[in-house]
Amino acid sequence: MKNTTATQSTTPSPIDAVIVGAGFAGLYSVHKLRGLGLNVQVLEAGSDIGGTWFWNRYPGAQCDVESLEYSYGFSDALQQEWEWPTRFASQPEILRYINHVADRFDLRRNIKLSTRVTQAHYDEKSMLWSIVTDAGDRVTAKYCIMASGNLSLPRVPKFPGLDQFKGNWYHTGLWPHEPIDFTGLRVGVIGTGASGIQLIPIVARQAKHLHVFQRTPNFTVPACNGPADKKVEISVTSTGAGIESENLSKLFEPFYRTPEARVSNIPGVGLGLSVVKSILDMHGGEVKAESSEGTSTFIIRLDVV
Numbered sequence: 001m002k003n004t005t006a007t008q009s010t011t012p013s014p015i016d017a018v019i020v021g022a023g024f025a026g027l028y029s030v031h032k033l034r035g036l037g038l039n040v041q042v043l044e045a046g047s048d049i050g051g052t053w054f055w056n057r058y059p060g061a062q063c064d065v066e067s068l069e070y071s072y073g074f075s076d077a078l079q080q081e082w083e084w085p086t087r088f089a090s091q092p093e094i095l096r097y098i099n100h101v102a103d104r105f106d107l108r109r110n111i112k113l114s115t116r117v118t119q120a121h122y123d124e125k126s127m128l129w130s131i132v133t134d135a136g137d138r139v140t141a142k143y144c145i146m147a148s149g150n151l152s153l154p155r156v157p158k159f160p161g162l163d164q165f166k167g168n169w170y171h172t173g174l175w176p177h178e179p180i181d182f183t184g185l186r187v188g189v190i191g192t193g194a195s196g197i198q199l200i201p202i203v204a205r206q207a208k209h210l211h212v213f214q215r216t217p218n219f220t221v222p223a224c225n226g227p228a229d230k231k232v233e234i235s236v237t238s239t240g241a242g243i244e245s246e247n248l249s250k251l252f253e254p255f256y257r258t259p260e261a262r263v264s265n266i267p268g269v270g271l272g273l274s275v276v277k278s279i280l281d282m283h284g285g286e287v288k289a290e291s292s293e294g295t296s297t298f299i300i301r302l303d304v305v
């Protein structure tokens with residue numbers, strides 16, 4: 001593979017693909033395109049990889065999708081070797097995972113950090129993209145892939161007087177890398193969306209006074225986070241490979257909590273049950289079916305050890 005370094009002041013020869021952003025999407029893209037034999041260059045504005053999970057370091061930041069689901073599925077080996085410590089991974093855990101993936105698949109050699117793309121023009125004649133960075137460098141490429149995320153540009157509200165505010169203020173999407181101690185301070189949190197509700201309980205524990213400004217209440221339920229159940233994780237990941245079923249994750253969702261699950265009236269459960277049977281062959285366990293008034297309930301117990 002050719003060396004694809006992009007930072008030359010003279011226009012270098014075209015490469016196959018420029019990928020903008022080194023979050024989940026950008027990292028997978030570089031892995032996939034490299035696997036197709038293309039030479040690629042990732043340009044990332046941040047000083048490190050991770051995207052969302054690099055920028056959003058506010059206290060309490062965590063995934064609100066179960067970690068098992070919020071993982072790459074392209075490598076069975078990766079799935080088998082990675083263990084999530086908690087059901088809903090925290091921001092540092094996810095960042096650790098992303099870094100592990102980058103190292104494991106040697107993705108960093110194609111990534112240029114601290115480089116923001118400022119322009120991208122397509123030339124119909126040469127059929128090439130011309131991509132310009134904030135350092136004034138230009139890269140030409142056959143393909144330009146915007147893996148730049150849909151939530152990666154923080155919106156700082158234009159509150160009148162903000163520039164004269166004498167205290168410190170922070171934006172969750174641009175959180176500093178060093179920890180901030182709110183102990184003994186009067187703190188206001190503006191917003192009760194997904195980030196706000198994660199941040200508020202942590203700040204409330206530290207601050208002398210916390211005032212929350214809420215325009216629109218969200219419907220929020222407790223995450224009930226806790227240690228990931230390793231036994232169940234093994235049974236799900238080892239059987240997920242190669243099984244095509246839209247209903248698989250729905251069927252296995254109860255197992256994330258307990259090796260015994262009651263599954264009622266799930267569409268496609270017949271297919272799911274054939275999958276369950278193959279798990280039972282591997283791990284042992286039993287399935288009982290109960291039927292009453294048109295409702296079928298399957299009680300599935302795995303003997304995972």
Ligand SMILES: Cc1cc2nc3c(=O)[nH]c(=O)nc-3n(C[C@H](O)[C@H](O)[C@H](O)COP(=O)(O)OP(=O)(O)OC[C@H]3O[C@@H](n4cnc5c(N)ncnc54)[C@H](O)[C@@H]3O)c2cc1C
Nearest residue numbers: 021023024025044045051052063064065116117148149152
């Ligand atoms: C606080 C927060 C919590 C979230 N929680 C969840 C969750 O629990 N479950 C879920 O499914 N999703 C969640 N999301 C959505 C999350 O963004 C996606 O799950 C996923 O991480 C997006 O990955 P991505 O690679 O597409 O984009 P990102 O992770 O946003 O990465 C895009 C990258 O592109 C870079 N970039 C952008 N513009 C340029 C440019 N011009 N030049 C160079 N680089 C550029 C950015 O710096 C960034 O690193 C959350 C998002 C946020 C903000």
